[in-house]
Amino acid sequence: MRFYQIKKGNHYASMSIFEKIGAIGWNVKTLSMRFVFRKECWWATPRNQDDYDQNKLAGIGFGTNHHNNSVRLTWVPDFDNQGMIKVYGYTYDEKKQDPKFAMTFVKSVHVQETVNGRIESRDGGYFITVADVTVKMDNVNNDPGLCFRLFPYFGGNNTAPNDMVIELEMNT
Helix, strand or coil, X not given: CEEEEECCCCCECCCCHHHHHCEEEECCCEEEEEEXXXXXHCCCCCCCHHHHCCEEEEEEEECXXXXXEEEEEEEEECCCCCCEEEEEEXXXXXXXXXXXXXXXXXXXXXXXXXXXXXXXXXXCEEEEEXXXXXXXXXXXXXXXXXXXXXXXXXXXXXXXXXXXXXXXXXXX
Protein backbone atom coordinates (compact mmCIF):
# COMPACT_ATOMS: atom_id res chain seq x y z
CA MET A 1 0.00 0.00 0.00
CA ARG A 2 1.08 3.57 -0.64
CA PHE A 3 1.46 5.97 2.30
CA TYR A 4 -0.23 9.36 1.88
CA GLN A 5 0.84 12.00 4.38
CA ILE A 6 -1.14 15.16 5.01
CA LYS A 7 1.04 17.54 6.99
CA LYS A 8 -0.32 19.56 9.90
CA GLY A 9 -1.96 22.76 8.61
CA ASN A 10 -2.50 21.40 5.08
CA HIS A 11 -5.37 19.97 3.05
CA TYR A 12 -3.51 17.97 0.38
CA ALA A 13 -1.58 14.72 0.68
CA SER A 14 1.99 14.73 -0.54
CA MET A 15 2.35 13.04 -3.95
CA SER A 16 3.94 13.58 -7.32
CA ILE A 17 2.34 15.81 -9.94
CA PHE A 18 2.06 12.77 -12.23
CA GLU A 19 0.00 10.94 -9.64
CA LYS A 20 -2.24 13.97 -9.05
CA ILE A 21 -3.17 14.43 -12.70
CA GLY A 22 -3.29 10.78 -13.75
CA ALA A 23 -6.53 9.72 -15.39
CA ILE A 24 -7.48 6.13 -14.65
CA GLY A 25 -9.18 5.46 -17.93
CA TRP A 26 -12.30 5.58 -19.95
CA ASN A 27 -15.70 4.35 -18.70
CA VAL A 28 -14.32 3.06 -15.40
CA LYS A 29 -17.25 1.91 -13.28
CA THR A 30 -15.50 0.21 -10.36
CA LEU A 31 -12.77 1.22 -7.93
CA SER A 32 -11.55 -1.28 -5.34
CA MET A 33 -9.31 -0.22 -2.49
CA ARG A 34 -7.60 -1.26 0.70
CA PHE A 35 -6.89 1.35 3.32
CA VAL A 36 -5.63 1.91 6.83
CA PHE A 37 -6.17 5.06 8.88
CA ARG A 38 -3.08 5.46 11.03
CA LYS A 39 -3.58 6.46 14.67
CA GLU A 40 -2.93 10.14 13.90
CA CYS A 41 -6.23 10.29 11.95
CA TRP A 42 -8.19 10.20 15.21
CA TRP A 43 -7.97 13.03 17.73
CA ALA A 44 -9.81 13.48 20.98
CA THR A 45 -11.70 16.74 20.86
CA PRO A 46 -13.17 18.61 17.89
CA ARG A 47 -11.54 22.03 17.54
CA ASN A 48 -14.77 23.54 16.23
CA GLN A 49 -17.88 22.51 14.28
CA ASP A 50 -15.83 22.27 11.06
CA ASP A 51 -13.99 19.20 12.42
CA TYR A 52 -17.21 17.33 11.56
CA ASP A 53 -16.72 18.18 7.84
CA GLN A 54 -15.99 15.22 5.57
CA ASN A 55 -12.34 14.41 4.90
CA LYS A 56 -11.81 12.70 1.56
CA LEU A 57 -10.25 9.24 1.36
CA ALA A 58 -10.48 8.08 -2.28
CA GLY A 59 -12.85 7.93 -5.21
CA ILE A 60 -13.62 8.47 -8.88
CA GLY A 61 -14.16 11.81 -10.62
CA PHE A 62 -16.06 11.78 -13.91
CA GLY A 63 -15.50 14.32 -16.69
CA THR A 64 -13.30 17.30 -15.90
CA ASN A 65 -14.55 18.61 -12.54
CA HIS A 66 -15.01 16.39 -9.49
CA HIS A 67 -17.30 19.01 -7.91
CA ASN A 68 -19.78 18.33 -10.74
CA ASN A 69 -19.73 14.55 -10.88
CA SER A 70 -17.88 12.21 -8.51
CA VAL A 71 -18.20 9.51 -5.92
CA ARG A 72 -15.83 8.77 -3.07
CA LEU A 73 -15.34 7.46 0.42
CA THR A 74 -15.03 10.14 3.08
CA TRP A 75 -14.27 10.01 6.78
CA VAL A 76 -14.41 11.83 10.08
CA PRO A 77 -13.22 10.73 13.54
CA ASP A 78 -15.90 9.29 15.79
CA PHE A 79 -15.18 11.71 18.62
CA ASP A 80 -17.35 9.66 21.00
CA ASN A 81 -15.41 6.41 20.45
CA GLN A 82 -11.64 6.49 20.85
CA GLY A 83 -9.74 5.12 17.88
CA MET A 84 -12.81 4.83 15.63
CA ILE A 85 -13.33 6.50 12.23
CA LYS A 86 -16.75 6.94 10.61
CA VAL A 87 -16.67 6.20 6.86
CA TYR A 88 -19.25 7.63 4.46
CA GLY A 89 -20.20 7.45 0.80
CA TYR A 90 -20.15 10.95 -0.72
CA THR A 91 -21.29 12.14 -4.16
CA TYR A 92 -21.33 15.33 -6.19
CA ASP A 93 -24.01 15.42 -8.89
CA GLU A 94 -24.54 18.55 -10.99
CA LYS A 95 -27.95 17.29 -12.18
CA LYS A 96 -29.44 17.25 -8.68
CA GLN A 97 -31.19 20.16 -7.11
CA ASP A 98 -29.41 21.88 -4.22
CA PRO A 99 -27.55 20.53 -2.47
CA LYS A 100 -25.40 19.11 -5.25
CA PHE A 101 -23.73 16.68 -2.84
CA ALA A 102 -25.04 13.82 -0.73
CA MET A 103 -23.49 11.65 1.94
CA THR A 104 -24.49 8.40 3.59
CA PHE A 105 -22.90 6.73 6.59
CA VAL A 106 -21.51 3.29 5.75
CA LYS A 107 -19.52 1.92 8.68
CA SER A 108 -17.16 2.77 11.53
CA VAL A 109 -13.67 1.25 11.42
CA HIS A 110 -10.75 1.12 13.86
CA VAL A 111 -7.55 3.04 13.29
CA GLN A 112 -4.72 0.66 12.34
CA GLU A 113 -7.31 -1.76 10.80
CA THR A 114 -6.82 -2.84 7.19
CA VAL A 115 -10.17 -2.32 5.45
CA ASN A 116 -11.40 -3.29 1.99
CA GLY A 117 -13.59 -0.81 0.16
CA ARG A 118 -15.30 -0.66 -3.22
CA ILE A 119 -17.18 1.90 -5.29
CA GLU A 120 -19.29 0.63 -8.16
CA SER A 121 -21.45 2.61 -10.59
CA ARG A 122 -24.34 0.52 -11.97
CA ASP A 123 -28.11 0.29 -12.24
CA GLY A 124 -28.64 4.03 -11.73
CA GLY A 125 -26.73 4.10 -8.48
CA TYR A 126 -23.43 4.02 -6.72
CA PHE A 127 -22.85 0.94 -4.56
CA ILE A 128 -20.41 1.81 -1.78
CA THR A 129 -18.90 -1.03 0.25
CA VAL A 130 -16.75 -0.77 3.36
CA ALA A 131 -15.72 -4.14 4.81
CA ASP A 132 -18.99 -6.09 5.00
CA VAL A 133 -21.48 -3.21 4.61
CA THR A 134 -22.86 -1.95 1.27
CA VAL A 135 -25.07 1.11 0.76
CA LYS A 136 -26.63 2.42 -2.43
CA MET A 137 -26.57 6.11 -3.33
CA ASP A 138 -28.47 7.70 -6.22
CA ASN A 139 -26.69 8.55 -9.45
CA VAL A 140 -28.87 10.60 -11.82
CA ASN A 141 -25.89 11.52 -14.01
CA ASN A 142 -24.72 9.69 -17.09
CA ASP A 143 -21.12 9.36 -16.02
CA PRO A 144 -18.88 10.68 -18.83
CA GLY A 145 -16.17 8.43 -20.20
CA LEU A 146 -13.12 10.25 -18.80
CA CYS A 147 -12.41 9.12 -15.23
CA PHE A 148 -9.74 10.06 -12.72
CA ARG A 149 -8.72 8.98 -9.25
CA LEU A 150 -9.46 11.16 -6.26
CA PHE A 151 -6.84 11.03 -3.52
CA PRO A 152 -6.78 11.80 0.23
CA TYR A 153 -7.66 15.39 1.14
CA PHE A 154 -8.26 16.85 4.60
CA GLY A 155 -11.34 19.06 4.97
CA GLY A 156 -13.85 20.83 4.67
CA ASN A 157 -12.87 24.12 6.06
CA ASN A 158 -10.28 23.04 8.64
CA THR A 159 -6.78 21.89 7.80
CA ALA A 160 -5.17 18.82 9.37
CA PRO A 161 -4.68 19.27 13.15
CA ASN A 162 -1.48 17.17 13.04
CA ASP A 163 0.54 15.16 10.53
CA MET A 164 -1.70 12.34 9.29
CA VAL A 165 -0.89 9.17 7.40
CA ILE A 166 -3.32 7.05 5.41
CA GLU A 167 -2.22 3.82 3.76
CA LEU A 168 -4.13 3.33 0.50
CA GLU A 169 -4.10 1.04 -2.51
CA MET A 170 -6.57 1.64 -5.37
CA ASN A 171 -7.34 -0.72 -8.26
CA THR A 172 -9.75 -0.39 -11.18
